[in-house]
Amino acid sequence: AQSVSQHNHHVILSEAASLELGCNYSYGGTVNLFWYVQYPGQHLQLLLKYFSGDPLVKGIKGFEAEFIKSKFSFNLRKPSVQWSDTAEYFCALRKTSYDKVIFGPGTSLSVIP
Amino acid sequence: EAQVTQNPRYLITVTGKKLTVTCSQNMNHEYMSWYRQDPGLGLRQIYYSMNVEVTDKGDVPEGYKVSRKEKRNFPLILESPSPNQTSLYFCASSPWDRSYTEAFFGQGTRLTVV
Numbered sequence: 387a388q389s390v391s392q393h394n395h396h397v398i399l400s401e402a403a404s405l406e407l408g409c410n411y412s413y414g415g416t417v418n419l420f421w422y423v424q425y426p427g428q429h430l431q432l433l434l435k436y437f438s439g440d441p442l443v444k445g446i447k448g449f450e451a452e453f454i455k456s457k458f459s460f461n462l463r464k465p466s467v468q469w470s471d472t473a474e475y476f477c478a479l480r481k482t483s484y485d486k487v488i489f490g491p492g493t494s495l496s497v498i499p
Numbered sequence: 500e501a502q503v504t505q506n507p508r509y510l511i512t513v514t515g516k517k518l519t520v521t522c523s524q525n526m527n528h529e530y531m532s533w534y535r536q537d538p539g540l541g542l543r544q545i546y547y548s549m550n551v552e553v554t555d556k557g558d559v560p561e562g563y564k565v566s567r568k569e570k571r572n573f574p575l576i577l578e579s580p581s582p583n584q585t586s587l588y589f590c591a592s593s594p595w596d597r598s599y600t601e602a603f604f605g606q607g608t609r610l611t612v613v
Contacts (some may be wrong), residue, residue, distance in 0.1 A: 422604075428606070429589065429604045429606045429607050430542075430589065431604075432601055435601055437600065476541060480602070483594065483595055484549065486532060486557060486558075487532075487534075487542075487591070489534075489541035489542040489543075491539055491540060491541040492541050
């Protein structure tokens with residue numbers, strides 16, 4: 387069965403620090419990978435996605451992620467975080483548009499001004 | 500504006516009192532689903548629907564029902580809510596498109612069962 391794990395449950399950073407959130411998945415076939423963000427009290431919004439092609443994916447708000455197939459990883463990065471990045475971040479995978487989205491447990495990011 | 504709309508946003512109810520959470524999307528998506536979000540567990544799928552009149556169980560369907568009589572609506576029904584159904588619920592939709600697998604999520608419904 388497919389699954390997604392995230393390395394950190396809670397991350398605390400100061401503004402301007404660099405961010406890397408780890409994500410690993412288990413599935414041997416072709417997958418679509420996502421990072422969703424959930425700001426306090428809001429719904430999930432798509433940050434970026436990987437479908438195929440360039441393994442370095444750029445998303446909104448300065449986020450990027452790198453798909454490393456050999457490591458089954460899809461880590462999220464941002465060079466300089468802001469207080470407004472405080473949110474919960476979910477890594478997710480989906481085999482096809484006919485399948486469910488499988489989420490990781492989430493990483494809570496707190497950015498201190 | 501393309502969106503998934505859930506109602507209500509917040510709901511407090513008592514054990515055993517039937518309730519319905521509505522979900523509507525205006526993007527003509529075929530696939531719709533319900534998730535519940537619990538701390539440390541991420542989001543888990545409750546039920547999904549591939550199209551009108553086609554529904555199936557997800558990972559945690561016990562205690563829930565759904566229906567899909569129209570393409571745009573996918574209500575979640577709790578016939579006899581219990582405290583362990585206290586959670587944050589999200590409805591999502593997506594098109595049947597090989598190259599477009601992104602799911603769109605509603606604003607969420609925070610349900611408390613006392």
